[in-house]
Each structure stands twice: as structure tokens, then as C-alpha cells.
Amino acid sequence: MNALIVLVPMALLLGLLGLALFLWTLRSRQYEDLDGAAARILFDDPPKHGLPGKGKHP
Amino acid sequence: MTSQAAAPARFVPEPVGLSRAECAHCGAGLAPGQGAFCCHGCAGAHALVRGLGLDAFYRRRDMAAGTLRPPESPPAFDAESLAVALPDGTHRLELMLSGLSCGACVWLVEQALAAESDVLRARASLSARRLTIVWRGPAARGRDLAALVARLGFRVAPWSPACLRAAEDAEGQALVRALGIAAFGAMNVMLVSVAVWVGGDMGEQTRALMHWLAALIGLPTVLVAGMPFYRSAWQAVRAGRANMDLAVSLGVVATTAMSLSEAFRNGPYTWFDGATALLALLLAGRVLDRGMRRRARQAVAELLALQEGSVALLCADGTTRAVPAESVQAGDRILLAAGERLRLDGRSAEPVVLDLSATTGESVPRHLPAGEVLPAGAVNMGPAFTLQVTAALRDGSLAALGRLLERAEQGKGRFVSIADRAARLYVPVVHAVAVATFLGWWLGVGVEWQVALVPAVAALIVTCPCGLAIAVPAVQVAAVGALFRRGVLVASSTALERLASADHVVLDKTGTLSEGHPELVPNPLRDPALLRQAAGMARGSRHPLAQALLRACPDAPVEDGVEEVAGYGLRKGALRLGSAVFCEVAEPLDSGMSLYLARPGEAPVAFHFTDRLRADAAAVVAGLQALGLETELLSGDAPGSVEAAALATRIGPWQARATPADKAARVEALRAAGSRPLMVGDGINDAAALALAHVSASPANGTDIAQATSDIVLRGDGLSALPYAITVARRAQRLARQNIAFSLAYNIVAVPAAVLGLVTPLIAAVVMASSSIIVILNALRAGKEAAS
Numbered sequence: 081m082n083a084l085i086v087l088v089p090m091a092l093l094l095g096l097l098g099l100a101l102f103l104w105t106l107r108s109r110q111y112e113d114l115d116g117a118a119a120r121i122l123f124d125d126p127p128k129h130g131l132p133g134k135g136k137h138p
Numbered sequence: 139m140t141s142q143a144a145a146p147a148r149f150v151p152e153p154v155g156l157s158r159a160e161c162a163h164c165g166a167g168l169a170p171g172q173g174a175f176c177c178h179g180c181a182g183a184h185a186l187v188r189g190l191g192l193d194a195f196y197r198r199r200d201m202a203a204g205t206l207r208p209p210e211s212p213p214a215f216d217a218e219s220l221a222v223a224l225p226d227g228t229h230r231l232e233l234m235l236s237g238l239s240c241g242a243c244v245w246l247v248e249q250a251l252a253a254e255s256d257v258l259r260a261r262a263s264l265s266a267r268r269l270t271i272v273w274r275g276p277a278a279r280g281r282d283l284a285a286l287v288a289r290l291g292f293r294v295a296p297w298s299p300a301c302l303r304a305a306e307d308a309e310g311q312a313l314v315r316a317l318g319i320a321a322f323g324a325m326n327v328m329l330v331s332v333a334v335w336v337g338g339d340m341g342e343q344t345r346a347l348m349h350w351l352a353a354l355i356g357l358p359t360v361l362v363a364g365m366p367f368y369r370s371a372w373q374a375v376r377a378g379r380a381n382m383d384l385a386v387s388l389g390v391v392a393t394t395a396m397s398l399s400e401a402f403r404n405g406p407y408t409w410f411d412g413a414t415a416l417l418a419l420l421l422a423g424r425v426l427d428r429g430m431r432r433r434a435r436q437a438v439a440e441l442l443a444l445q446e447g448s449v450a451l452l453c454a455d456g457t458t459r460a461v462p463a464e465s466v467q468a469g470d471r472i473l474l475a476a477g478e479r480l481r482l483d484g485r486s487a488e489p490v491v492l493d494l495s496a497t498t499g500e501s502v503p504r505h506l507p508a509g510e511v512l513p514a515g516a517v518n519m520g521p522a523f524t525l526q527v528t529a530a531l532r533d534g535s536l537a538a539l540g541r542l543l544e545r546a547e548q549g550k551g552r553f554v555s556i557a558d559r560a561a562r563l564y565v566p567v568v569h570a571v572a573v574a575t576f577l578g579w580w581l582g583v584g585v586e587w588q589v590a591l592v593p594a595v596a597a598l599i600v601t602c603p604c605g606l607a608i609a610v611p612a613v614q615v616a617a618v619g620a621l622f623r624r625g626v627l628v629a630s631s632t633a634l635e636r637l638a639s640a641d642h643v644v645l646d647k648t649g650t651l652s653e654g655h656p657e658l659v660p661n662p663l664r665d666p667a668l669l670r671q672a673a674g675m676a677r678g679s680r681h682p683l684a685q686a687l688l689r690a691c692p693d694a695p696v697e698d699g700v701e702e703v704a705g706y707g708l709r710k711g712a713l714r715l716g717s718a719v720f721c722e723v724a725e726p727l728d729s730g731m732s733l734y735l736a737r738p739g740e741a742p743v744a745f746h747f748t749d750r751l752r753a754d755a756a757a758v759v760a761g762l763q764a765l766g767l768e769t770e771l772l773s774g775d776a777p778g779s780v781e782a783a784a785l786a787t788r789i790g791p792w793q794a795r796a797t798p799a800d801k802a803a804r805v806e807a808l809r810a811a812g813s814r815p816l817m818v819g820d821g822i823n824d825a826a827a828l829a830l831a832h833v834s835a836s837p838a839n840g841t842d843i844a845q846a847t848s849d850i851v852l853r854g855d856g857l858s859a860l861p862y863a864i865t866v867a868r869r870a871q872r873l874a875r876q877n878i879a880f881s882l883a884y885n886i887v888a889v890p891a892a893v894l895g896l897v898t899p900l901i902a903a904v905v906m907a908s909s910s911i912i913v914i915l916n917a918l919r920a921g922k923e924a925a926s
Contacts, residue, residue: 099318102318106314106318111314112263112266112305114265115265116263116264119240119242119264123241
């Protein structure tokens with residue numbers, strides 16, 4: 081019984097954390113280009129200056 | 139993508155001049171002696187890619203041959219006016235990229251743009267075919283950047299509102315969010331429920347705690363994740379109908395209410411797990427269904443975006459400016475180049491030759507006198523001329539037609555899908571059973587009302603619309619996916635069902651059964667060397683007949699020093715290729731579909747063109763007839779060519795000189811006579827008939843208005859996918875019926891058990907999951923069998 085008092089909130093908290101992360105990924109539009117994301121992971125070239133994330137440094 | 143692993147040995151560029159089987163850039167097959175490239179555009183693109191040091195692209199690409207052939211002309215829209223100025227002084231341009239078909243393309247486009255020193259950001263989305271470029275500097279740079287992408291072989295078009303509508307899908311987004319919440323809720327409630335199911339020695343207090351925990355998770359989940367269903371159910375109730383969502387909503391709400399009552403009473407079980415799992419399962423089906431349809435809608439929007447373009451507005455000082463067609467007012471003057479399509483209604487001060495195949499279905503271009511009203515949608519087959527615009531786009535004939543079509547479409551919305559028909563029968567029966575169970579236990583057996591509620595709701599959730607609600611969408615997802623891979627785009631949600639039930643096909647001729655563009659008539663008496671020479675001269679011209687000549691002899695050598703005399707023909711020294719007048723032919727043979735080659739001192743040689751039937755036309759008609767559909771041909775063309783086409787394809791009755799109103803009336807008459815016509819057409823003149831038909835389809839080269847009106851767009855070349863689509867639709871319909879029958883049969887066992895109070899939440903969960911899995915597995919056959 082005592083174990084439940086710790087374990088149940090912990091399980092719920094972890095679940096809610098997962099849910100919050102899911103909602104964040106949804107909001108930051110990570111599901112918009114699923115085909116592209118699958119291909120992008122295979123680009124092994126060093127990104128040139130114009131690629132996202134390195135915008136300001138030519 | 140996956141091809142990287144299986145990529146052949148390193149790409150070794152071969153010197154130009156050696157014959158290769160495939161074009162080194164676009165991969166299209168080459169004629170012998172054509173060098174390394176199929177066209178100048180590809181040679182230029184290849185040099186560009188290699189110059190940027192991006193030739194790794196050729197090892198990685200994974201696409202159909204010929205996809206990446208650069209367009210002959212630079213992008214026809216004004217990228218400068220589309221560029222959006224951002225507050226920090228940079229500019230952003232959004233483009234639709236056709237031909238973006240693999241990961242390597244994304245890489246190529248992004249790297250090529252990134253190599254430009256002023257580009258800050260370039261991002262291509264493979265799913266949406268959307269390219270976003272942000273650069274520092276003037277808006278005019280957008281033109282160069284768009285041209286750069288076009289030179290790589292991608293066809294670019296402005297990112298239109300239609301593209302945006304297809305890609306940005308707020309409702310789909312809401313569904314995904316609901317699915318995430320429902321899945322979270324279902325899993326966490328299950329955590330608690332399993333404890334109750336297996337914890338037979340659990341104390342009363344602990345069980346109460348568990349029940350309230352389940353309620354704590356279950357209630358918000360049911361409230362939030364069920365929203366899409368409640369909304370649709372509420373709309374149905376207000377319209378006085380019963381639909382599947384109403385059954386789902388009532389089931390979920392009743393289960394939740396009963397569980398709450400059980401939690402208060404501290405009964406043996408609560409049923410929150412059933413309610414949340416049901417929502418999660420149904421939402422998953424709906425998200426998949428939507429994703430599939432979104433892909434089809436995007437593909438249609440892509441086809442439409444390629445047809446949108448700008449017009450050349452004549453300014454007061456005599457120069458032209460490319461502006462969007464929407465911004466042109468009545469009274470403006472625009473310049474119409476040879477081969478260009480009229481986007482606005484207007485008049486010309488000089489006689490013109492127009493290809494009216496899209497507006498009337500005539501395959502032979504017509505000479506129109508000066509001052510005649512020229513309809514939007516026609517193609518200029520003569521010299522460039524100035525068009526005095528008589529109506530702005532929103533007041534013109536196309537917009538009026540669009541409004542008519544909208545009204546016709548609304549009438550089509552009355553079609554009731556098989557799932558809704560099943561729901562109309564099913565929902566009242568199930569709820570009657572549930573109410574009877576409740577009353578039977580409460581008044582008949584005499585238990586407390588809270589206890590009587592349990593078997594009643596168990597009956598509701600076991601009969602659960604689950605199998606039934608998932609039965610039809612699962613089949614649709616599988617079938618629409620299989621069709622998508624074969625280039626058949628299903629744009630409307632009930633299109634498959636309507637296609638399956640079609641029993642009559644009305645085909646248009648020009649552009650549908652026929653190619654819709656001129657083809658050279660072979661003449662064995664003509665010297666092939668002359669054709670080569672003429673085709674070589676024609677290389678530089680955009681005139682439709684010149685391009686047809688080049689198509690007939692694609693490997694013709696490039697002729698240098700050819701000069702175009704606008705509206706008349708091409709000249710190289712004393713050699714002339716062009717109209718009868720230009721070549722001084724005494725007795726021209728026909729109106730518009732001929733070119734002449736005049737050589738000094740010799741008789742002019744004629745090249746005749748015709749609108750040829752598609753290679754697969756006869757096979758398609760035979761296929762449709764084999765499927766038991768009656769076929770008929772309805773064309774605006776002259777009787778002679780319609781009869782010839784009808785004989786060649788063995789199509790049933792035919793009618794020539796049919797006006798758009800005739801076509802629409804014929805389709806109406808067919809419907810009134812009780813048949814369900816499938817209309818296949820490509821032109822503006824077919825649009826009304828397309829909208830009125832039971833189900834409609836248009837080929838990939840159809841006009842935008844025809845495609846937007848059609849339920850099905852055939853993306854590939856020709857109509858050959860049409861009989862296949864009907865076969866798939868019919869199979870899907872059969873599987874959907876099987877699934878519904880199966881769900882009903884299941885209930886014959888499950889309902890009595892639930893009514894007698896033998897069903898626990900554990901059994902309900904097993905029943906729900908197993909019936910859903912069986913239904914889904916059966917549905918997958920819709921895609922699988924179709925592939926074989």
C-alpha cells in the first residue's frame with residue numbers, strides 16, 4: 081500500500097511527461113514532413129552555411 | 139533513401155559524345171547517337187550539379203526516369219512579387235516543387251541553394267513538396283533562385299492557397315493530438331485496470347482508490363480525446379440523422395457514466411479502460427484515413443499549381459510585366475505568346491487561331507475573326523497577339539463556371555456511404571437492446587438500477603461500433619493507398635464507393651481518349667532526312683506544332699542560326715519552316731494543323747498533324763466493357779473524327795458536336811433513368827458534366843477546373859489505370875461489406891452474453907481488440923490483392 085503512494089504518482093508523472101513531449105513535438109511541427117525526415121537522417125555531408133541551424137555563419 | 143545501400147558502383151561521368159543507354163541527368167532512355175544527355179536542359183543541369191560538387195546526387199537519387207528533365211522555359215511566374223519581406227531585411231519565398239520525389243532531391247535542392255552566398259535558409263519538405271528559401275538582399279534575387287532550382291530539373295510553381303489548404307490540415311492536427319491523448323489515457327487507465335482484474339485479494343479501500351485513479355485519468359481523456367466524435371455526432375443529431383459517430387459518442391459517454399456510478403458504488407469493475415481504448419483505436423483509424431487522403435489532395439493541388447501562372451501585362455510604355463492573372467482588370471491589355479493558354483476572357487483586334495479543345499472539344503484549331511469574344515481556356519496556336527481583357531478573373535467565364543460547379547457539388551453531398559447506411563440501422567437496434575437490458579434487469583429481475591446499468595452498458599460496448607466504425611475506413615485506407623501508388627488520386631471520401639457502383643461510362647474524346655495535343659501523321663513517302671532537318675529547326679520554338687515535330691524526331695541535330703519570325707515560322711538562310719503563307723504554298727490543305735518546309739528551288743514539303751488517340755484507349759474501353767460498364771462517347775468535336783475514334787476503340791453510342799450543356803444534360807438524363815454514370819473528361823467543357831455525374835475522373839493533362847471537379851485524378855500517362863481503379867474500388871466495397879457482416883455476426887454471440895451479465899471489462903477488451911484486428915487484417919487485403 082505504501083509502495084503505491086510513491087509508484088502510482090511516479091507512473092502518472094512519467095506518462096504525463098511523455099504526453100507533454102508528444103504535444104510539444106506536435107506543436108513544433110515535427111510530423112509535417114515525415115518522408116523528408118526519414119531521408120534527412122542519411123545526409124552525411126557537413127552542412128553548408130545555408131542549412132537550418134547554421135544560418136548566420138557563412 | 140533505401141537505394142543508397144544498394145547503390146551501384148561509383149558514378150563515373152562519361153565524356154559527352156559516347157552513347158549511353160540513359161540520360162546522365164534525368165535517367166530517361168536515349169536514342170542511339172544522342173550523347174550523354176537527352177536534351178540541352180539535362181546537359182546544363184548536369185554541369186550545374188557537377189560544378190557545385192554535388193554529383194553524389196546521381197548515386198543517391200531514386201525516381202522515375204525523366205522526372206528531372208528541366209522545363210524548356212524558365213518559370214513563368216514572377217518570383218520577385220511573391221517574395222515576402224521579413225522584418226529583419228531578409229526575404230522569404232515559398233515554392234511548390236514538382237519532381238521532388240526522393241531524399242536525394244531534397245539534399246540536392248538544399249545544397250545547391252545553400253551554396254549561394256546570400257541564402258540564409260533553404261528547406262524543402264518532401265511530403266508537401268514545399269520549398270522555403272530565405273535570403274539576404276533584394277526581392278529580385280528570388281527570380282534567380284527560382285530559376286536555379288528550375289535549372290536543376292524541378293518544375294517550380296508558386297505555393298498556392300490550394301497547396302496550403304492541402305498541406306496545412308488543422309483538423310488532421312487536432313485528430314493527431316486527440317489520438318496522443320487517448321493513447322496516453324488508455325495505457326494509463328489499463329495500468330490501473332489490470333491491477334483490479336488480477337487483484338482478487340485486493341482490499342475494498344485499495345479497489346476504491348484504483349477506481350478513482352482510473353476516473354482521474356479516464357474522465358479528462360474521454361472529455362478531450364472524444365471531441366472529434368462528439369462534434370460530428372452533434373451535427374448529425376441537429377440534421378436529424380444517425381451516424382457512426384453518434385453510436386461511438388453514446389457508447390463512450392454511457393460507459394463513462396456507468397463507470398463513474400460504479401466508482402461511487404465501489405463496484406467490482408469500472409470500464410474506463412474500455413472507453414479510452416475505444417477512442418484510441420477509432421482515432422488511429424481516422425488519422426490513417428486522413429493521412430492517406432491528404433497525400434492524394436496534395437498531389438492534386440500540385441497538378442493544379444503547375445497550371446497556375448502569370449500573364450504578360452502590356453504597360454503603357456509598350457513593355458510587358460509578368461503579373462498574376464487575378465490582378466488583371468477588365469480593359470487591361472495582355473500579350474499572349476504562341477502556345478500560351480488564355481487565362482482571361484477577351485477580344486483581339488486581329489484575327490487569331492485558337493485551339494479550343496479545352497472549351498468546346500474541337501480538335502482542329504479554329505480561325506476566329508477580329509473582335510470575336512475569346513473564351514478563357516483556349517490555347518493560342520497562331521502568332522503572339524494582344525488580348526483586350528473583357529472581364530477580370532473573378533467575373534469571367536471560368537469563375538462563373540466555378541460557381542455553377544460548386545452548386546452541383548453540393549447536390550452530390552447527399553450520397554450516403556455504406557458505413558452511414560449501416561449506422562442508420564445499427565444504432566437504433568443496439569440502443570434499443572441496451573435500454574431493454576437495463577429495464578429487464580432493473581424492473582424484471584429487480585436489482586438496483588446501478589447494477590442494472592452494468593449489463594446494459596456492457597451490451598453497448600461489446601456491440602461496440604468499434605469493428606463497425608473501423609470496418610469501412612480500414613478498407614478505404616488500404617485501397618486508396620494501393621491506388622495512390624499506381625497514380626490514381628482519390629480526392630473525395632466517398633469516391634471509391636461511388637466508383638464501385640458506377641454502371642455506365644461517358645467518355646470525352648479530345649484530351650481524354652486522345653492525346654489532346656497534335657501528333658505528326660507519319661507519311662512513308664516523305665524523306666526521313668527532311669523530318670530530321672525540320673525537327674532540328676523546330677528545336678528552338680515553343681509553338682505546339684514545332685514541339686510536335688520535335689517529339690516525332692527527338693534526336694534531331696541542333697540547327698544553329700535559326701531565327702523565329704513570330705507567328706509565321708522559322709527561317710534559316712533560305713530554308714523556311716512554318717505556315718502555308720510563310721512558305722508561300724499555293725493551296726494549303728487544311729486549316730491549322732500543318733507545317734511546311736520550304737527549300738529554295740524545291741516544292742514545299744507538308745507535315746500534317748492530328749490529335750491521335752492514346753495508345754491505350756482501345757484497351758481501356760475494352761477493359762471498362764469487360765467490367766460490365768456501358769460505354770459512350772460524348773464529344774464537342776466534328777462528327778468525322780468522333781466516329782473514327784468510336785470505331786477505333788469500339789465504344790458504344792457516340793455523339794458529336796456536344797456543347798457543355800448537352801454533356802451535362804446527357805449525364806442528368808442518365809441519372810434520371812436510374813443509371814450511375816462515371817464521367818471521364820479533361821476540358822472546361824466537361825466540367826459541368828463531371829460535377830453532375832455519379833462519379834467523375836480526369837486525366838493528368840486535364841484542365842485545372844476539370845481536375846478540381848473530379849473525384850478521381852489519374853496522375854499517370856493515359857487512362858490505363860481507370861479499369862484498375864474500378865476493380866480496386868469494387869474489391870474494397872466487397873471487403874467493406876464483409877467487414878460489416880463480420881461485425882454483425884460477432885454481435886450475435888456477444889450481445890446475449892452481455893445482456894445476461896456474463897461480460898467483464900476484461901472480456902470486453904479482448905472482444906474489442908480481436909474484432910478490430912480481424913477487421914483490419916481483412917481490410918489490408920484490399921491493398922494486397924490489388925498489387926498482385
